[in-house]
Amino acid sequence: xxxxxxxxxxxxxxxxxxxxALIAVGYTMVYGILRLINFAHGDIFxxxxxxxxxxxxxxxxxxxxxxxxxxxVILGVVIERVAYKPLRSAPRMSIMISAIxxxxxxxxxxxxxxxxxxxxxxxxxxxxxxxxxGDISASLVTFITPVLTILxxxxxxxxxxxxxxxxxxxxxxKDFETAQLMGIRINNTISITFAIGSLLAAIGSIxxxxxxxxxxxxxxxxxxxxxxxxxxxxxxxxxxGAVVGGFIIGISETLLVSLGYSTFSDAFTxxxxxxxxxxxxxxxxxxxxxxxx
Amino acid sequence: MKRKLLAxxxxxxxxxxxxxxxxxxxxxxxxxGNVIKIGVFESLTxxxxxxxxxxVLGIRYANEIxxxxxxxxxxxxxxxxxxxxxxxxxxxVSAAQSLISSDVKVILGSYGSSxxxxxxxxxxxxxxxxxxxxxxxxxxxxxxxYYFRVCFLDPFQGTVMANYAYQENAxxxxxxxQLGDDxxxxxxxxxxxxxxxxxxxxxxxxxxQFQTNQTDFKAILTNxxxxxxxxxxxxxxxxxxxxxxxxxxxxxxxxxxxxxDTWENSTIIDNAGEYAEGVVLSTFYDEADxxxxxxxxxVTDFKEYLKENEQSEIIPAVSxxxxxxxxxxxxxxxxxxxxxxxxxxxxxxxxxIDGVTGSISFDENGDANKNMAFIKTIKDGAFQFLKTITxxx
Numbered sequence: 214x215x216x217x218x219x220x221x222x223x224x225x226x227x228x229x230x231x232x233x234a235l236i237a238v239g240y241t242m243v244y245g246i247l248r249l250i251n252f253a254h255g256d257i258f259x260x261x262x263x264x265x266x267x268x269x270x271x272x273x274x275x276x277x278x279x280x281x282x283x284x285x286v287i288l289g290v291v292i293e294r295v296a297y298k299p300l301r302s303a304p305r306m307s308i309m310i311s312a313i314x315x316x317x318x319x320x321x322x323x324x325x326x327x328x329x330x331x332x333x334x335x336x337x338x339x340x341x342x343x344x345x346x347g348d349i350s351a352s353l354v355t356f357i358t359p360v361l362t363i364l365x366x367x368x369x370x371x372x373x374x375x376x377x378x379x380x381x382x383x384x385x386x387k388d389f390e391t392a393q394l395m396g397i398r399i400n401n402t403i404s405i406t407f408a409i410g411s412l413l414a415a416i417g418s419i420x421x422x423x424x425x426x427x428x429x430x431x432x433x434x435x436x437x438x439x440x441x442x443x444x445x446x447x448x449x450x451x452x453x454g455a456v457v458g459g460f461i462i463g464i465s466e467t468l469l470v471s472l473g474y475s476t477f478s479d480a481f482t483x484x485x486x487x488x489x490x491x492x493x494x495x496x497x498x499x500x501x502x503x504x505x506x
Numbered sequence: 507m508k509r510k511l512l513a514x515x516x517x518x519x520x521x522x523x524x525x526x527x528x529x530x531x532x533x534x535x536x537x538x539g540n541v542i543k544i545g546v547f548e549s550l551t552x553x554x555x556x557x558x559x560x561x562v563l564g565i566r567y568a569n570e571i572x573x574x575x576x577x578x579x580x581x582x583x584x585x586x587x588x589x590x591x592x593x594x595x596x597x598x599v600s601a602a603q604s605l606i607s608s609d610v611k612v613i614l615g616s617y618g619s620s621x622x623x624x625x626x627x628x629x630x631x632x633x634x635x636x637x638x639x640x641x642x643x644x645x646x647x648x649x650x651x652y653y654f655r656v657c658f659l660d661p662f663q664g665t666v667m668a669n670y671a672y673q674e675n676a677x678x679x680x681x682x683x684q685l686g687d688d689x690x691x692x693x694x695x696x697x698x699x700x701x702x703x704x705x706x707x708x709x710x711x712x713x714x715q716f717q718t719n720q721t722d723f724k725a726i727l728t729n730x731x732x733x734x735x736x737x738x739x740x741x742x743x744x745x746x747x748x749x750x751x752x753x754x755x756x757x758x759x760x761x762x763x764x765x766x767d768t769w770e771n772s773t774i775i776d777n778a779g780e781y782a783e784g785v786v787l788s789t790f791y792d793e794a795d796x797x798x799x800x801x802x803x804x805v806t807d808f809k810e811y812l813k814e815n816e817q818s819e820i821i822p823a824v825s826x827x828x829x830x831x832x833x834x835x836x837x838x839x840x841x842x843x844x845x846x847x848x849x850x851x852x853x854x855x856x857x858x859i860d861g862v863t864g865s866i867s868f869d870e871n872g873d874a875n876k877n878m879a880f881i882k883t884i885k886d887g888a889f890q891f892l893k894t895i896t897x898x899x
Contacts, residue, residue, distance in 0.1 A: 215732065218732040221728045221757070222725060222728050225722075229722055324551045328559065329550075329551060329554075329555025329556040329558075329745070330555075330559075330744065330745075330773045331744065331748055331749075331773060331777050333748070333777040333778075333779065343756065348758075350756065350758040424722075425721045425722060425753070426748065426749065426753075426777070427721070427749050427752070427777050429745045432719070432721055434719050435718075435720060435721070436721070467725040470714075470725035470726055471728065475714045475726050475729075479717045
């Protein structure tokens with residue numbers, strides 16, 4: 214492998230890892246609070262892609278980006294209110310089944326509304342500027358993705374560790390009922406969690422699709438699954454864990470392909486999931502006393 | 507309050523399932539009288555939902571043009587029974603069974619070879635003849651007396667593209683295929699064997715595989731770039747095509763990218779834009795050069811039909827093939843002069859008709875005798891005919 218090929222692969226891996234990390238954080242936050250694996254998260258990411266296509270059709274990107282973020286947040290919160298909230302006291306399995314249902318609902322709704330033919334993702338001019346250094350060529354978004362991911366996560370950690378809302382979130386994640394007795398409005402707290410998760414999914418979607426340029430109703434499936442693995446790998450419930458997990462998966466996937474094993478790159482991701490569940494079910498950064506399912 | 511929300515959820519869910527149900531609702535035939543049912547086994551959702559839908563449009567349009575058939579001096583209305591195999595091998599089996607139990611006499615479809623292969627045995631067991639429109643993998647008809655098809659095969663198509671590449675002075679090639687997809691991996695391996703026999707054992711400099719629904723091809727393409735091939739052969743679905751094309755060009759890969767029949771689809775141009783310029787593909791027919799009267803009237807009238815259905819006006823080759831499959835079905839029913847599936851099957855085997863994609867007759871495997879493919883390229887945002895390539899068997 215020449216040096217330039219190596220750098221090209223490294224860039225790809227880090228940037229892919231960055232987008233994975235943003236989605237994985239969404240999984241992990243919802244799990245931390247509700248003990249729910251939100252299987253619809255990958256599809257919210259996909260819907261954000263479609264929102265961007267329609268927003269950019271009539272608006273400049275400066276207006277489209279905030280608009281898409283807002284609509285995606287609304288979608289995430291509405292899903293929580295409609296599909297998960299009524300099941301709050303139901304067994305955990307019911308709410309998970311509801312999540313799977315929402316995931317299929319979104320996929321089929323998108324197929325119905327937008328057809329299964331791929332839609333072109335609009336170009337955001339400044340993100341798409343292509344840089345060339347010798348044999349290496351990449352667009353600006355490839356460099357921005359990992360940096361923005363780290364910044365957003367630092368911001369999020371601050372929010373959780375040092376604000377009142379964050380304190381409420383931590384309390385709810387520790388103990389639902391006690392938190393409620395202490396006067397925390399758990400419904401609001403949960404909504405905020407979904408809002409933040411969806412916001413990250415929207416930003417992740419903009420970065421991911423700007424680089425990959427085409428949206429279908431199934432665009433969210435595979436990234437969703439992989440980010441779920443990333444969240445488990447890092448220790449589900451732990452935000453730094455999700456970020457590290459995202460980067461590990463993105464980089465190791467690219468590494469395997471670069472070594473010529475493209476056939477096994479996805480198999481590796483899921484083998485990793487099995488290995489982690491067998492030998493370290495709490496993940497790299499997970500809480501030790503995880504309750505048994 | 508909780509109950510209200512639950513009710514709202516349910517309402518939403520049912521509304522959505524109604525919506526999806528509408529899209530796959532069988533087109534009803536005329537009221538009363540004699541009815542003969544033709545099954546449409548297609549991918550309307552899932553990975554191949556886009557292409558499958560275009561094939562169904564061809565079939566529905568054919569049904570509008572030829573809504574009835576004469577059997578034993580009586581006029582029968584033709585009723586299309588559409589099922590969705592969801593581009594999934596498991597779903598395909600249950601879709602096939604639901605078709606069989608709804609008493610269809612002939613089955614058309616499916617877009618995508620994998621699902622056709624999965625369902626083929628069930629059709630054969632039930633004794634119902636099936637006519638594939640665009641499923642090009644040899645396994646579809648091989649060893650199955652009840653499966654026919656109106657398009658050419660992958661070994662042929664792979665050889666055509668290898669020949670074309672070689673004629674254009676390509677000495678090395680990289681091949682990218684989709685793991686577990688019979689169409690993509692089959693076509694890839696036929697291309698490889700044809701190209702190595704033309705250009706030598708070392709002519710394939712790189713082989714890469716990707717997963718269903720994969721959207722990131724940068725790592726694969728970086729490897730391809732490092733191996734510096736003269737051409738890239740990447741047979742894949744239309745959902746994948748624009749991703750591969752754009753990411754390749756963005757990484758600075760400039761060599762021609764080639765693929766099979768699936769890529770003749772205007773969505774690819776809409777999606778990949780200027781990046782798609784120079785892509786080369788083989789396909790079943792050329793809209794600018796209609797082979798007969800049937801084709802000429804199809805080309806003009808079907809464009810209107812596409813417009814009515816809010817589709818792009820470039821006729822997808824799969825719609826033409828869907829139309830031909832329907833044509834074969836009704837001509838065979840007429841010839842058999844019976845609603846008996848077995849007799850219809852025997853009639854198909856001996857049939858010879860002029861379809862939109864040229865003259866169609868079937869060999870002993872049930873494959874259409876076709877030895878010519880059209881090579882097209884994308885230029886100035888449209889498909890342009892380059893040349894025909896004929897391979898003698």
